[in-house]
Amino acid sequence: MKRLLSLTTFLLLTIFASAQRASYDIIPMPKEVKVDTTQLFTLTSSMGIAFDQNNAECTRIAQFLKEWVKEATGIELQQTPANAKSPIRFSLIAPAKKSKRDKKPVALTEQQEESYTLKVDKDGILVTAYKPVGLFRAAQTLRKSLPVTKDAKKIEFPAVTITDQPRFVYRGVMLDCARHFFSVDFVKQYIDVMALHGCNQFHWHLTEDQGWRFEVKALPDLAVKGSVREKTVIGPSRMRIYDNIPYGGYYTQEECRDVVKYAAERYVNIVPEIDMPGHMQSALHVFPNLGCTGGPYPVAPYWGVMRDVLCGGNPETLTFLKTVFGELCDVFPSPYIHIGGDECPKERWQKCPKCQAKIKELGLTTETVKVEGGDDRGSQDGRSAENKLQSYINHEIEQFLASRGRSLIGWDEILAGGLSEGAIVMSWRGTKGGVAAAKQKHRVIMSPNVFAYLDHPQLKDYGKQPRTTDSYIVSCSKIYSFEPLVPEELSDEEDDYILGYQGNLWTEQVAYPEHALYQLLPRLASMCEVQWCKPEQKDFEGWKRRLPQLKKLYDKMGLVYCNEVE
Numbered sequence: 001m002k003r004l005l006s007l008t009t010f011l012l013l014t015i016f017a018s019a020q021r022a023s024y025d026i027i028p029m030p031k032e033v034k035v036d037t038t039q040l041f042t043l044t045s046s047m048g049i050a051f052d053q054n055n056a057e058c059t060r061i062a063q064f065l066k067e068w069v070k071e072a073t074g075i076e077l078q079q080t081p082a083n084a085k086s087p088i089r090f091s092l093i094a095p096a097k098k099s100k101r102d103k104k105p106v107a108l109t110e111q112q113e114e115s116y117t118l119k120v121d122k123d124g125i126l127v128t129a130y131k132p133v134g135l136f137r138a139a140q141t142l143r144k145s146l147p148v149t150k151d152a153k154k155i156e157f158p159a160v161t162i163t164d165q166p167r168f169v170y171r172g173v174m175l176d177c178a179r180h181f182f183s184v185d186f187v188k189q190y191i192d193v194m195a196l197h198g199c200n201q202f203h204w205h206l207t208e209d210q211g212w213r214f215e216v217k218a219l220p221d222l223a224v225k226g227s228v229r230e231k232t233v234i235g236p237s238r239m240r241i242y243d244n245i246p247y248g249g250y251y252t253q254e255e256c257r258d259v260v261k262y263a264a265e266r267y268v269n270i271v272p273e274i275d276m277p278g279h280m281q282s283a284l285h286v287f288p289n290l291g292c293t294g295g296p297y298p299v300a301p302y303w304g305v306m307r308d309v310l311c312g313g314n315p316e317t318l319t320f321l322k323t324v325f326g327e328l329c330d331v332f333p334s335p336y337i338h339i340g341g342d343e344c345p346k347e348r349w350q351k352c353p354k355c356q357a358k359i360k361e362l363g364l365t366t367e368t369v370k371v372e373g374g375d376d377r378g379s380q381d382g383r384s385a386e387n388k389l390q391s392y393i394n395h396e397i398e399q400f401l402a403s404r405g406r407s408l409i410g411w412d413e414i415l416a417g418g419l420s421e422g423a424i425v426m427s428w429r430g431t432k433g434g435v436a437a438a439k440q441k442h443r444v445i446m447s448p449n450v451f452a453y454l455d456h457p458q459l460k461d462y463g464k465q466p467r468t469t470d471s472y473i474v475s476c477s478k479i480y481s482f483e484p485l486v487p488e489e490l491s492d493e494e495d496d497y498i499l500g501y502q503g504n505l506w507t508e509q510v511a512y513p514e515h516a517l518y519q520l521l522p523r524l525a526s527m528c529e530v531q532w533c534k535p536e537q538k539d540f541e542g543w544k545r546r547l548p549q550l551k552k553l554y555d556k557m558g559l560v561y562c563n564e565v566e
Contacts, residue, residue: 021147021156025545027144027197032161034161035159045077050084050086058132074151091128114200121159125157166531178211178282186516195266198532199531202269206273208279213249216327223250278305281300290314292309308348311349329404337406338410340411342413344390359388367384388417390416391420398422409426412426447502452501452527458519468510468519477540480530514560518560522550
């Protein structure tokens with residue numbers, strides 16, 4: 001009897017393992033999904049993926065898909081030439097011309113470059129796209145459609161036509177590696193998680209008062225000495241209780257280039273940030289002559305906003321910044337370079353002879369006008385002469401970056417002294433800064449803290465989650481409810497200046513990879529639908545029904561995540 005039961009169990013398991021079915025209820029939800037349940041395509045081992053083997057990107061994407069299918073199901077696919085009769089085919093196509101007389105290639109929008117069509121019928125799977133990035137997005141869709149199983153014999157795909165493209169061109173996630181340092185391997189894992197969710201911009205926060213993490217070869221002591229703090233505050237900064245353990249780490253330029261290459265292969269652009277002129281105490285520790293008081297300045301052992309910032313009137317400040325940003329541009333090919341610009345107290349500048357002399361030289365005066373921006377109550381601090389001095393520095397760096405073919409991004413504080421031409425505003429203190437910038441015809445990335453700060457708790461019960469920033473709750477439902485275009489304040493024309501939406505993971509209270517992933521997931525699954533899908537597609541209850549399928553893939557990938565959703 002026992003032997004018969006074991007045989008029955010074996011047969012049931014074999015049948016179950018051999019007949020798993022794919023599901024297109026994925027995250028983010030594609031733009032259009034038309035399923036035909038009357039047809040099935042059955043995927044088995046030894047089937048081939050046909051693609052243009054002379055195209056290195058197509059070759060790499062086919063290899064990714066092969067690895068992902070094996071990871072999820074155990075089925076091992078083969079790679080075959082483009083003209084082979086393989087059941088899975090990748091094909092790049094030219095955009096349709098408006099008429100036969102048109103000779104010039106049709107210009108694609110950035111969203112169209114990422115678009116794809118995925119068709120499944122009884123004979124196989126055909127993926128078409130204008131660019132390889134579209135094939136990559138389609139491959140991720142297939143990956144997330146797979147049942148997560150073990151040693152499957154076959155996978156059944158219902159016939160379907162999926163047409164898809166993202167809503168926003170900028171779909172970002174930030175990782176703060178300055179407060180706490182994370183290994184290159186973890187940074188790569190973070191990028192893999194981003195790519196899984198259709199994100200395309202990795203904002204790498206590299207410098208802070210608490211540590212300088214980017215090697216500058218012309219200034220070797222900057223990373224060697226500026227990356228190490230003597231101790232770290234334990235618990236709330238106001239209590240000033242320290243562990244008395246030195247803490248440090250930085251990325252060499254060779255490591256950064258390796259990460260850039262890794263990200264590019266997954267169609268993720270890296271936006272590096274050197275925060276200035278505030279949040280610079282780690283640099284002042286190495287070069288105290290760049291501060292207003294002359295120091296000494298320790299690498300900050302606690303969190304918060306530091307009074308000591310780069311001296312705005314010292315000509316060596318711009319020389320230093322151009323050296324740093326010059327090497328940053330050499331390493332990172334990103335069209336965007338983030339300069340921070342946030343939380344720069346002006347009390348040192350108000351008393352500094354050099355800063356006041358520079359203000360006089362430039363003819364800067366204080367205007368008693370209200371400046372739109374800041375948090376959602378608006379900012380009342382006006383355009384002070386000191387704020388305008390910061391704008392002067394921003395403008396100098398913007399011109400320098402423009403000479404290298406780059407665009408400057410700054411946090412919304414850069415509005416205070418007047419925006420420099422071409423600057424992109426990342427609106428974090430609510431949405432008012434982004435709205436004000438869009439009305440001034442500046443490009444905007446929405447990143448309001450109450451909808452985008454992933455260092456905050458995601459559950460109402462603080463006891464159910466690791467300790468982090470003690471403040472407002474940023475739940476999955478809160479994130480999902482956000483609309484980046486702020487329709488009640490922006491016209492259709494002004495909407496065009498909103499590039500997208502970004503989530504930020506600050507790490508004052510996040511010291512380990514497992515904690516970082518827990519803070520990120522599954523909130524990124526909620527955020528990515530805001531980034532990818534149009535408002536009329538969004539349905540939070542539907543999202544929750546689709547989430548378990550994605551969680552199975554998280555488990556297969558060994559990712560840590562919060563298992564509750566609010």
